[in-house]
Amino acid sequence: MKTEQAETQDATKDALLDAALLHVPFDGWSEATFHAACQDTGVDRVLARAVFPRGAVDLALAYHARGDALMVQRLKVEDLTGLRFRDKIAAAIRFRLEAVDDKEAVRRGTTMLTLPQYAGDGARAIWGTVDTIWTALGDRSDDINWYTKRASLSAVYTATVLYWLGDDSLEHQASWGFLNRRIDNVMQFEKLKAQVQGNPLLKPFLAGPNWLADQIKPPTKAADNLPGSLTRRR
Incomplete structure (x- = not known):
């Protein structure tokens, strides 16, 4: 349960x-x-800086995080059975x-987060979105x-956002078609990868890389930074 101070801070963030x-x-x-926004x-600007230390860039990232939260809420109520x-x-x-x-807020944010000084923030935001998607859908990798x-999925999501920003088709149908084609491309790659892994002639050559890949584990806790850990989770 959030404390009163945390709730006040969240309300200030939302208002700004x-x-x-x-x-x-x-x-x-x-x-x-x-x-x-402060005006x-x-x-007070001092308080605003306390919740958004870097000002505009943190506001943009908060807007991105709000979109992720809304997506999760919808995933919880939509029936995806079947x-x-x-x-x-x-x-x-x-x-x-x-x-x-x-859409203009996303366009402006995309432009800013591709600047060299904010590129890391942009990459983390996209990674956070796709991690949220996989987690919400029950990924246990x-x-x-x-x-x-x-x-x-980061590549698929990024390409789709850029296409969507320029899409003026009815209800963004062109974007959803583009998205489906990109996912099909990924599925074709995964199918090829499975065929290579299953080829008995290649198994001796893949033993070393497969062993190394098996040692790579996801972050063990929320505080871990990417790209993760080579230590097995206990």
């Missing part, structure tokens, strides 16, 4: 973010937007993009597949 979104289409995720909400797993993945990405209420699944 909501106010900032009114200015992002004009000023982007900038210091001008951050200062305007609109009446939140869908193939690849279709569940496609649905999750679609839900994530449909959670966006302002305990080896290198934990990483390869997220790396593959």
Whole structure:
């Protein structure tokens, strides 16, 4: 259960973010937007810096995190029974993009988070989204597949977002078609990988790499940083 202080902090964050979104289409995720949000909400700038230390970039990341949370909420209520797993993945990405209420805010955020000084933040945000998807769908990978699944989906998600930003088709049908094709590409690669692994002629050559891959484990706790650990989880 959250403390009263934590709830107050969350309310301050939400108020600043909501106010900032009114200015992002004009000023982007900038210091001008951050200062305007403080003025609109009446939140003292010192307090605002306490919850968003880096100002605009932290506001943009908070907006991204809000979208992830909305996606998870929808995944909990939607009935995905009977869908193939690849279709569940496609649905999750679609839900994530449909959670966006302002495409311009995403466009401005994408532009900012590709700048060299924020590229690491952008990569972590995308990784966080795809990790949230896999976790919500029940992924229990305990080896290198934990990483390869997220790396593959990161590429699919990033490409789909960029396509979606320029898509003006009815209800973004072109984007969903693009998404399905990208997932099909990944599935074809996974099928090829399984064929290679199952080839008896190649097993002697794959023994070493497979042993090494088996030693790679996912992060053991939330505080662990990527890319993870070579130590087995106990």
